[in-house]
Amino acid sequence: MSTRDVMGFMEAVHGLQPGPLDLILHSPGGDANAVQAIMQYLRDLGFGPIRAIVPLSAMSAATMMALCCDEILMARHAQLGPMDPQFQLATPDGPRVAPAQAILEQFDAAKLDCAATPSNLAAWLPILRSYLPGLLSQCLTAQEAAEHMVAEAMQKYMFAALSEGERKAKAEEIAGWFNDHKTHRSHGRPLRYPDIQPRGVAVHLLEDDQVLQDKVLSAWHGIQLTLSQIAIGKLIENHAGRAWMISASPVLQVALGIQSGPPTTPPGATTPPALPAGGGAQGINRAERRRRDRGR
Numbered sequence: 001m002s003t004r005d006v007m008g009f010m011e012a013v014h015g016l017q018p019g020p021l022d023l024i025l026h027s028p029g030g031d032a033n034a035v036q037a038i039m040q041y042l043r044d045l046g047f048g049p050i051r052a053i054v055p056l057s058a059m060s061a062a063t064m065m066a067l068c069c070d071e072i073l074m075a076r077h078a079q080l081g082p083m084d085p086q087f088q089l090a091t092p093d094g095p096r097v098a099p100a101q102a103i104l105e106q107f108d109a110a111k112l113d114c115a116a117t118p119s120n121l122a123a124w125l126p127i128l129r130s131y132l133p134g135l136l137s138q139c140l141t142a143q144e145a146a147e148h149m150v151a152e153a154m155q156k157y158m159f160a161a162l163s164e165g166e167r168k169a170k171a172e173e174i175a176g177w178f179n180d181h182k183t184h185r186s187h188g189r190p191l192r193y194p195d196i197q198p199r200g201v202a203v204h205l206l207e208d209d210q211v212l213q214d215k216v217l218s219a220w221h222g223i224q225l226t227l228s229q230i231a232i233g234k235l236i237e238n239h240a241g242r243a244w245m246i247s248a249s250p251v252l253q254v255a256l257g258i259q260s261g262p263p264t265t266p267p268g269a270t271t272p273p274a275l276p277a278g279g280g281a282q283g284i285n286r287a288e289r290r291r292r293d294r295g296r
Contacts, residue, residue, distance in 0.1 A: 001027055001029060001030025001031055001034050001035065001061050001062065001065075002030055002031050002034050003031060003033060003034045003037055004034075004246075005030075005034055005038060005234070005236065005244075006034065006037050006038055006041060007244065008234075008236035008244030008246075009038050009041060009042065009236060009244075010041070011236070011242060011243070011244040012236045012237060012238045012242055012243065012244060013042070013045065013047070013238065014242065015242070016238060018045055018046030018047055019046070019047065019048075020047075020048070020049055020050075020051070021042065021047040021048070021049075021050045021051070022050075022051050022053055023050055023051065023052050023053065023065075023069065024053045024054075024055065024216065024219065024220065025052050025053065025054050025058040025062055025065060025066060026054070026055065026056055026057060026058065026062075026220075026223075027057075027058055027059070027061075027062035027065075028057070028059050028060065028062070029059045029060025029061040029062050029063070029081075030060070030061045030062075031061060032061050032064055032083075032085070032142075032145070032146050032149065034061065035061050035062075035064045035065045035068065035149075036149055038065070039065060039068045039069075039153065048070065048157070049069075049070035049071065049157070050069040050070055050157075051069060051070060051071045051072070051073060052065065052066035052069040052071070052072045052073070053072075053073045053074075053206065053216055054066060054072065054073070054074040054075070054078045054079075054080065055074075055075050055078060055206070055216060055217065055220045056075070056077075056078050056079075056220075057078065057079050057081075057190075058078075058079075058080055058081075059079070059080065059081035059188070060081055060082070060083060060086075060187065061083070062080075063080040063081050063082070063083050063178065063191075064083050064146065064149070064150055066080060067083075067150045067153070067154060067158070067174070067175070067178065067201070068149075068150060068153035068154070068157070069157065069158070070157045070158055070160075070202070071158070071202045071203075071204070072196075072201065072202065072203040072204070073203075073204050073205070073206045073212075073216075074192075074193055074196075074203060074204075074205070074206060075205070075206045075207065075213075076192075076193060076205055076206075076207055077192070078192065078193075078206075079190035079191060079192050080178075080190075080191045080192075080196060081187065081188060081189060081190065081191055082178060082179070082180075082181065082184040082186070082187055082189055082191070083146055083150065083178045083179055084099050084100065084101055084143070084146070084178075084179050084180065084181040084184070084187060085099070085100040085139070085142035085143055085146055086098065086099055086100070086187055087099075087100055087103060087135070087138070087139060087142075089103075089130045089131075089132075089135075090130055090132075091130050092126070096130075099181040099187060100138075100139035100140070100142050100143050100181075101139070101143060101180075101181040101182065102181055103131075103135065103136070103139050104136060104139050104140065105182075106127070107128075107131065107136060110124045110127070110128060143179060146175075146179055147172075147175045147176060147179045148175075150171075150174075150175040150178070150179075151168075151171040151172045151174075151175040151176075152171075154167075154170075154171035154174065154175065155167045155168055155171045158171070158201075158202045159171055159202075170200055173199075173200075174199050174200060174201055177199055178191075193205055223235065223237075232245050232246070233246050234246040
């Protein structure tokens with residue numbers, strides 16, 4: 001999920017009437033700033049209440065998106081995940097990803113250890129060298145920003161019916177729990193309905209409404225069939241077949257389209273033209289030159 005996906009949502013909601021919106025989410029996560037931009041865009045257009053539906057997995061930043069909705073529906077086996085920010089560090093063995101909270105805690109541990117035993121500084125130096133200028137401040141700011149964004153959205157939408165004091169306390173407690181690396185211990189830890197519902201999140205089981213479950217799973221399985229047949233890495237599509245697709249192929253990066261009537265290709269997909277022998281732009285240019293030479 002990236003800020004580029006805002007364009008995908010612009011395409012998918014174009015022409016739709018503002019009002020209640022069901023958002024089927026399946027994503028490993030991405031950029032928290034993209035979540036904020038997308039949700040603000042949908043709210044500014046007048047969509048709401050927004051119901052996040054999670055048939056399988058909405059992790060990290062996708063969990064943040066679900067929490068920014070008015071309500072969450074998830075299948076019994078589906079999962080959300082911790083939303084604690086992650087940072088990529090340069091190390092002698094290559095880039096490594098670490099939670100912001102773990103970086104801060106490790107730095108505090110290094111200070112205490114070196115203060116108690118100065119000779120241990122040599123053992124800590126290889127780790128501390130990977131801490132670029134501003135890293136610790138960025139870790140702290142990222143934690144606060146993620147938690148604040150989710151808590152603010154929950155107060156405004158998910159817990160709007162509560163008193164001001166109640167919704168503030170509840171939203172901050174839930175956002176803090178999802179943001180706590182020390183509690184979850186892994187950014188990829190699956191958080192399922194029995195983990196989430198007792199925290200006070202407005203979450204319900206998809207299986208409680210068999211008619212809706214059948215409709216959601218029909219759409220979900222159709223999406224999976226689409227993705228299994230074409231080299232598409234990302235799909236943002238509405239119920240009418242208007243879609244934004246990002247190809248997994250480096251040749252075809254983005255395909256936009258509108259389908260009306262029974263589609264002969266997956267909704268929103270375009271069929272790339274066959275390339276001449278040799279492929280790519282060079283093959284096309286050679287073929288064009290040959291045609292011009294024959295016309296002389």
